[in-house]
Amino acid sequence: MSAPAVSPVRRAYCEGPYGQVHYRIARPACPPTLPPLLCLHQTPKSGFDYEPVMPLLAMKGRVVLAPDTPGYGGSDAPPAPIGIPDFGHAMAAFLETMRADGVIGEGPVDVMGYHTGSVTATDLAVTRPRLIRRLVLVSLAAYDAEERARRLTTIERFPVPRPDASHVAELWNLMETMHDARIDLDWKHASLAEHLRPGARLPWGFRAVYEYDFIGALEKLRQPTLLLCPQDDLWDVTHREAHRIADARLVELPGAAHGFLKLDAEAVAARIDTFLKER
Numbered sequence: 001m002s003a004p005a006v007s008p009v010r011r012a013y014c015e016g017p018y019g020q021v022h023y024r025i026a027r028p029a030c031p032p033t034l035p036p037l038l039c040l041h042q043t044p045k046s047g048f049d050y051e052p053v054m055p056l057l058a059m060k061g062r063v064v065l066a067p068d069t070p071g072y073g074g075s076d077a078p079p080a081p082i083g084i085p086d087f088g089h090a091m092a093a094f095l096e097t098m099r100a101d102g103v104i105g106e107g108p109v110d111v112m113g114y115h116t117g118s119v120t121a122t123d124l125a126v127t128r129p130r131l132i133r134r135l136v137l138v139s140l141a142a143y144d145a146e147e148r149a150r151r152l153t154t155i156e157r158f159p160v161p162r163p164d165a166s167h168v169a170e171l172w173n174l175m176e177t178m179h180d181a182r183i184d185l186d187w188k189h190a191s192l193a194e195h196l197r198p199g200a201r202l203p204w205g206f207r208a209v210y211e212y213d214f215i216g217a218l219e220k221l222r223q224p225t226l227l228l229c230p231q232d233d234l235w236d237v238t239h240r241e242a243h244r245i246a247d248a249r250l251v252e253l254p255g256a257a258h259g260f261l262k263l264d265a266e267a268v269a270a271r272i273d274t275f276l277k278e279r
Helices: 054-058 084-100 116-129 145-153 166-176 186-194 204-210 214-220 234-242 265-277
Strands: 009-017 018-025 037-040 066-067 109-114 132-138 227-229 246-255
Touching: 018 054, 018 084, 037 084, 037 116, 037 227, 054 066, 054 265, 066 084, 084 116, 084 204, 109 116, 116 132, 116 204, 132 265, 145 204, 145 214, 166 186, 214 234, 227 234, 227 265, 234 246
Parallel strands: 037 066, 037 109, 109 132, 132 227, 227 246
Antiparallel strands: 009 018, 018 066
């Protein structure tokens, strides 16, 4: 018996609150039987990170969507920095458009978030509980008010464009401290390109996270949640604040860091699929 075909990842655009939204989509070979999965990326990346797992999750019988949030990847930017509730509104509007266009059907969806995406996914689940069925969160940038205020005062530490292009090397060196040791150079280069795309908007997503009471939102979360915890820059805070989630399953991924969705695609996709199928 031959293995089921793996759906390719396609790219498209639709309209959103701030202009065009660029998104990636993977569809099952047959009509979907499972709720759609919305994948929300980290700052300052895009849906690029999800490409390795999207086809593997789609082949199980679901539509998988990975939009670039406003101002990142290929999506148009708002005129000024926006907050996490605004990102949540934009992603809810994106789902409405997907329904109107017949890409997905009625009913709740599952959502996966990565770093900033985890914050937006949680906001969606708390403010629109009928929309979100289950969550998969990769790490928790869950800081108390004092730490968030401190981080806001140092927001300018993130490299933004300079005439001599020194920000490129600075950004590369910063990323090297966070990469999974197993990841290849080609992936690093493609990842750098995604980091550079927002230009001076790079810190906007971080600002949104630091201005948002993520701990308070986690305490209101009631949906079943799979919390993946790679050994990245949020390892400690994720362990410290995971108890805030009423119905959470913490899965440690020691030794894994940024790039693990490509390196461990099959194992991660299988774990996510199993969790999302539970009743």
